[in-house]
Amino acid sequence: MSTNPQTLFDKVWEGHVVKKVSDGPDVLFIDRHFIHEVTSPVAFLGLKTRGVGVMFPEKTFATADHNTPTINQHLPVQDVLSANQLKALEENTAQYGISHWGLGNPKNGIVHVVGPENGITLPGMTIVCGDSHTSTHGAFGCIAFGIGTSEVEMVLASQCIMQPKAKKMRININGALQNGVTPKDAVLYIISKLTAAGATGYFVEFAGSVFENMSMEGRMTVCNMSIEMGARGGMIAPDETTFAYIKGREKAPTGEAWETALAYWKTLKTDAGSVFDKEYHFEGKDIEPMITYGTNPGMGMGISQRIPTAKSIESGQASFDKSLDYMGFNEDEPMLGKKVDYVFIGSCTNGRIEDFRAFASIIKGRKKADNITAWVVPGSHVVEKQIKDEGILDILTEAGFELRQPGCSACLAMNDDKIPVGKYAVSTSNRNFEGRQGPGARTMLASPLVAAAAAVTGVITDPRTLL
Amino acid sequence: MAYDKFTIIRSSAVPLPIENVDTDQIIPARFLKATKREGFGDNLFRDWRYNADDTPKEDFVLNNPIYNGQILVGGKNFGSGSSREHAAWAIYDYGFRCVISSFFADIFKNNSMNIGILPVTVSEGFLHKIFSAIEKDPQAQIEVDLPSQLVTIISTNEKESFDINGYKKDNLINGFDDIDFLRNIGDEIKQFETKTTC
Numbered sequence: 001m002s003t004n005p006q007t008l009f010d011k012v013w014e015g016h017v018v019k020k021v022s023d024g025p026d027v028l029f030i031d032r033h034f035i036h037e038v039t040s041p042v043a044f045l046g047l048k049t050r051g052v053g054v055m056f057p058e059k060t061f062a063t064a065d066h067n068t069p070t071i072n073q074h075l076p077v078q079d080v081l082s083a084n085q086l087k088a089l090e091e092n093t094a095q096y097g098i099s100h101w102g103l104g105n106p107k108n109g110i111v112h113v114v115g116p117e118n119g120i121t122l123p124g125m126t127i128v129c130g131d132s133h134t135s136t137h138g139a140f141g142c143i144a145f146g147i148g149t150s151e152v153e154m155v156l157a158s159q160c161i162m163q164p165k166a167k168k169m170r171i172n173i174n175g176a177l178q179n180g181v182t183p184k185d186a187v188l189y190i191i192s193k194l195t196a197a198g199a200t201g202y203f204v205e206f207a208g209s210v211f212e213n214m215s216m217e218g219r220m221t222v223c224n225m226s227i228e229m230g231a232r233g234g235m236i237a238p239d240e241t242t243f244a245y246i247k248g249r250e251k252a253p254t255g256e257a258w259e260t261a262l263a264y265w266k267t268l269k270t271d272a273g274s275v276f277d278k279e280y281h282f283e284g285k286d287i288e289p290m291i292t293y294g295t296n297p298g299m300g301m302g303i304s305q306r307i308p309t310a311k312s313i314e315s316g317q318a319s320f321d322k323s324l325d326y327m328g329f330n331e332d333e334p335m336l337g338k339k340v341d342y343v344f345i346g347s348c349t350n351g352r353i354e355d356f357r358a359f360a361s362i363i364k365g366r367k368k369a370d371n372i373t374a375w376v377v378p379g380s381h382v383v384e385k386q387i388k389d390e391g392i393l394d395i396l397t398e399a400g401f402e403l404r405q406p407g408c409s410a411c412l413a414m415n416d417d418k419i420p421v422g423k424y425a426v427s428t429s430n431r432n433f434e435g436r437q438g439p440g441a442r443t444m445l446a447s448p449l450v451a452a453a454a455a456v457t458g459v460i461t462d463p464r465t466l467l
Numbered sequence: 468m469a470y471d472k473f474t475i476i477r478s479s480a481v482p483l484p485i486e487n488v489d490t491d492q493i494i495p496a497r498f499l500k501a502t503k504r505e506g507f508g509d510n511l512f513r514d515w516r517y518n519a520d521d522t523p524k525e526d527f528v529l530n531n532p533i534y535n536g537q538i539l540v541g542g543k544n545f546g547s548g549s550s551r552e553h554a555a556w557a558i559y560d561y562g563f564r565c566v567i568s569s570f571f572a573d574i575f576k577n578n579s580m581n582i583g584i585l586p587v588t589v590s591e592g593f594l595h596k597i598f599s600a601i602e603k604d605p606q607a608q609i610e611v612d613l614p615s616q617l618v619t620i621i622s623t624n625e626k627e628s629f630d631i632n633g634y635k636k637d638n639l640i641n642g643f644d645d646i647d648f649l650r651n652i653g654d655e656i657k658q659f660e661t662k663t664t665c
């Protein structure tokens with residue numbers, strides 16, 4: 001049978017279409033549904049109002065992460081609204097027979113960290129969650145994206161969602177990344193080139209040697225941020241690195257099932273001759289450690305550069321000025337040497353073991369700067385354990401850092417981890433919007449290496465000078 | 468949310484021969500603070516319908532009892548402006564199930580179909596014939612037949628067909644929203660699931 005060449009996205013999408021609605025959306029079957037305490041209660045309420053059950057409870061996985069405290073997790077949660085949401089999650093999952101890793105469970109952690117960690121996320125799956133950074137799972141060659149609460153209800157009730165197919169974009173980076181340049185820098189670089197809305201309406205495939213040579217943790221960081229350029233999601237074709245990561249994880253297939261799965265996973269790549277609606281090419285050598293200077297993730301620059309002038313970028317003068325004003329920066333000034341108050345390493349973007357290894361590589365043998373308050377927050381209990389087992393905790397402690405307990409923390413500052421008004425934070429998370437990390441907080445997005453360099457020097461510092 | 472099924476409506480109609488009726492007129496912004504979907508009908512066309520002291524404006528069509536029915540007939544470009552779904556809720560809540568016009572704003576059209584109102588687009592000429600028929604006889608019966616996609620002016624037996632996408636047509640005929648649609652194909656979904664490898 002001769003067929004047209006298909007992209008990775010086509011293969012996974014078409015393989016999950018239950019029904020094509022003529023003149024309407026596709027009905028897409030969802031393999032894995034993650035839920036958390038914040039966006040699920042209203043969806044369960046909807047089910048109850050309709051008197052409808054959960055169609056496949058075994059395909060939904062719940063964890064508590066968005067508003068959980070990152071200290072004293074053994075104590076009752078103080079914030080009443082948070083405590084209510086946590087209780088609702090516990091009760092709803094119990095009622096419908098859904099697996100729930102609540103606070104204190106050794107498998108608890110940020111939803112997009114625990115999914116891959118436990119082998120729930122597997123190549124070729126469709127994955128949704130009521131959190132926009134669900135795109136993280138695209139690192140395994142999945143179609144993964146965030147959904148709204150009414151769609152959460154839809155997936156619980158029918159294991160499907162109704163959506164039109166997105167357009168296709170491929171972003172290629174070839175060559176190699178320089179020493180001191182991480183996956184976070186690669187994705188911040190891409191977003192700075194495409195702008196925060198540059199991929200709106202597209203599903204993105206990342207391709208080229210830079211991604212082929214990247215670890216799974218790095219690929220997750222890249223796919224996680226794909227939505228920050230407006231994309232529906234991002235994905236990377238699974239390969240030997242992917243298979244090696246998955247093998248042996250708790251919920252991964254074994255024995256014969258593994259062989260069958262592997263044979264299928266190996267077909268998950270874009271066929272030669274496939275056509276994309278849009279394609280970009282970049283070179284790895286052009287990327288340096290990145291930092292954001294403004295209030296959207298597209299406002300990023302190489303750390304040794306100067307803040308651009310409004311004229312040199314496309315966004316309107318007014319919003320550019322407003323953004324710099326909020327940050328307390330001026331155009332055409334360097335970022336290097338600017339004072340920093342807070343450093344946050346964590347989140348589903350950079351809260352995996354590799355990120356803490358990178359962080360430790362710089363702080364080892366150095367001391368935390370006195371002016372810095374640092375929040376070091378693992379993405380999950382598994383990561384927390386790795387940090388301890390690998391001796392990273394000793395390095396942290398010796399350098400004057402404390403390790404907190406897992407959760408989303410200052411990524412969205414729904415719990416107590418809020419950056420105070422006007423303070424500067426170098427953050428390894430994914431959004432630098434006004435007020436995202438607390439009212440008036442000034443966020444500079446960066447890699448774990450840049451975060452570590454700021455943490456030990458107290459100012460924005462090129463991590464390459466400390467390696 | 469599921470709503471009543473829509474198949475064939477035969478009813479008198481309320482004429483509103485005004486072009487570019489925007490959603491701010493249909494439901495003014497100050498009435499958007501409610502947290503439920505019900506109750507918006509009372510404020511449908513609020514500022515055309517009532518004086519500032521809340522007394523009814525005698526000359527507005529909704530205040531003239533000789534005009535009534537489940538069909539609202541509007542001038543060209545009905546439902547433009549803000550995307551508020553409340554506009555469609557207000558029309559539905561008042562008791563209309565169908566709006567006929569020669570052109571609808573896109574978002575209004577989608578919002579309407581999502582909540583069980585059928586927007587019917589007819590030609591400029593046919594719209595004019597409907598307005599004339601109602602002018603002659605305020606109780607002139609109009610038939611809107613969704614399954615066969617036809618509008619008929621009963622007194623003259625003049626007909627015109629209209630377009631609608633198949634998915635939305637099915638939903639309206641069955642009184643479904645997306646969740647109902649998905650539940651209705653539950654067996655297909657379960658069948659599909661047995662073939663999935665994950």
Ligand code: SF4
Binds near residue numbers: 111131347407
């Ligand atoms: S860490 Fe941030 S982006 Fe990730 S799941 Fe939590 S809130 Fe969402």
